Amino acid sequence: MCKIFYISAQFTYNMSEQQPTIRDFDFNLIWEYFIQFERQGPGCPQATLKALSFIDNLSNESKIADLGCGSGAQTMVLAQNTKGIITALDIFPGAINKLKKTTRELGLQHRVKGIVGSMDDLPFEESQFDLIWSEGAIDSVGFEKCLTYWKSYLKSGGYFAVTNLTWFTSDRPAELEKYYLNAVPVIGTMGENLSIIQKAGYKPVAAFSLSEDCWTDHYIAPQEAANEVFLKKYAGNKTVEIFISNLRYEAELYSKYKQYYGYVFYIGKK
Numbered sequence: 001m002c003k004i005f006y007i008s009a010q011f012t013y014n015m016s017e018q019q020p021t022i023r024d025f026d027f028n029l030i031w032e033y034f035i036q037f038e039r040q041g042p043g044c045p046q047a048t049l050k051a052l053s054f055i056d057n058l059s060n061e062s063k064i065a066d067l068g069c070g071s072g073a074q075t076m077v078l079a080q081n082t083k084g085i086i087t088a089l090d091i092f093p094g095a096i097n098k099l100k101k102t103t104r105e106l107g108l109q110h111r112v113k114g115i116v117g118s119m120d121d122l123p124f125e126e127s128q129f130d131l132i133w134s135e136g137a138i139d140s141v142g143f144e145k146c147l148t149y150w151k152s153y154l155k156s157g158g159y160f161a162v163t164n165l166t167w168f169t170s171d172r173p174a175e176l177e178k179y180y181l182n183a184v185p186v187i188g189t190m191g192e193n194l195s196i197i198q199k200a201g202y203k204p205v206a207a208f209s210l211s212e213d214c215w216t217d218h219y220i221a222p223q224e225a226a227n228e229v230f231l232k233k234y235a236g237n238k239t240v241e242i243f244i245s246n247l248r249y250e251a252e253l254y255s256k257y258k259q260y261y262g263y264v265f266y267i268g269k270k
């Protein structure tokens with residue numbers, strides 16, 4: 001999921017209940033918060049590597065796109081475990097700046113290019129990519145919409161590998177549904193998502209759910225450590241207080257209801 005955008009949606013909702021208007025909510029503030037972390041959504045290197053193990057068409061010549069790359073945690077794992085050229089795209093310029101800095105630090109600048117752009121308006125030519133990657137970002141635009149749109153940018157026989165927020169059960173606790181359906185309008189079960197993959201014209205190759213530590217160790221724990229510092233920096237700022245309490249609520253929901261939902265990595269072939 002696009003953590004960045006879905007938080008803003010939930011935040012808008014809370015704000016309207018608590019009087020301040022959306023004008024008090026600052027997208028740059030959210031990014032100031034998230035840019036301090038290695039990741040901006042749940043995920044971990046082990047899951048990236050597991051997904052990569054299903055891709056068998058890569059060579060030195062391969063072209064890979066990482067869409068909604070954030071500051072590039074998974075981009076670096078891809079670069080260090082493949083030999084092709086990676087184009088990493090995100091809508092937020094600050095994320096791309098951080099990605100470029102990391103790329104230089106790791107000596108990967110000849111193989112990783114960062115660009116600012118939108119995943120639903122790609123600045124690429126058709127049939128260009130051997131692999132399209134996306135972690136934690138597709139649901140800001142929509143799973144079905146993106147898979148359908150991205151297909152023309154893949155070569156024949158090319159792969160996609162994306163994580164998507166997924167219901168694990170057919171019934172969910174009302175509290176969980178209320179929160180997530182407000183934040184992410186369409187959430188499907190794994191079966192529903194596999195049907196979407198087929199409907200969009202791909203062969204499903206694999207699907208597996210991310211392990212708990214992708215959320216707890218790599219996403220929630222770094223936030224817990226940073227929240228007090230952020231609150232102190234913005235002491236008295238109601239907007240920041242609501243924002244942080246929202247994140248804490250999300251973490252609480254995960255600990256209470258993780259058996260009902262999570263991220264699933266979907267891999268498909270054109």
Ligand code: SAH
Nearest residue numbers: 002039040041068069070091118119136137
């Ligand atoms: N892949 C990273 C970031 C996930 S957060 C990780 O797993 O750590 C979701 C990212 O999607 C954010 O960086 C956000 O800026 C980006 N994003 C949201 N909507 C987008 C769009 N329409 N086009 C490109 N990037 C987008």
